Amino acid sequence: MLTLPTRLSLSAERKLMPNWMVSPAYGPDLTFGRIAINEGALCIECKACGRRTALTKKNCEHIWRGNKRLVRSVRFRCQNRSCGSDQVRLYNAHTTDEATMWLAGDPLPVGRAI
Numbered sequence: 341m342l343t344l345p346t347r348l349s350l351s352a353e354r355k356l357m358p359n360w361m362v363s364p365a366y367g368p369d370l371t372f373g374r375i376a377i378n379e380g381a382l383c384i385e386c387k388a389c390g391r392r393t394a395l396t397k398k399n400c401e402h403i404w405r406g407n408k409r410l411v412r413s414v415r416f417r418c419q420n421r422s423c424g425s426d427q428v429r430l431y432n433a434h435t436t437d438e439a440t441m442w443l444a445g446d447p448l449p450v451g452r453a454i
């Protein structure tokens with residue numbers, strides 16, 4: 341009789357974990373640290389020329405665990421030499437698969453805009 345409630349609360353906790361892990365609604369409050377923790381990517385699309393880039397902790401110095409800096413506080417410049425615009429759209433891909441599909445031209449699922 342005493343072990344039953346413990347077992348129940350444990351399984352309730354397990355049920356909650358996945359929801360917590362993929363919680364999508366960070367929007368403007370997204371930090372670089374959160375991208376690192378989620379193993380996702382910061383997707384940047386140039387409004388001027390349409391060039392797309394996906395930054396991960398492998399190729400972006402800002403993406404590391406514990407970095408509380410807001411993604412929106414950083415200015416990004418298009419790496420296309422003939423463009424150089426700093427007018428970009430920002431998205432958060434939650435997985436590297438999402439980022440890969442997006443780089444290939446697919447839209448991201450709803451709610452990924454930052």
Ligand SMILES: [Zn+2]
Nearest residue numbers: 386389418423
């Ligand atoms: Zn551009």
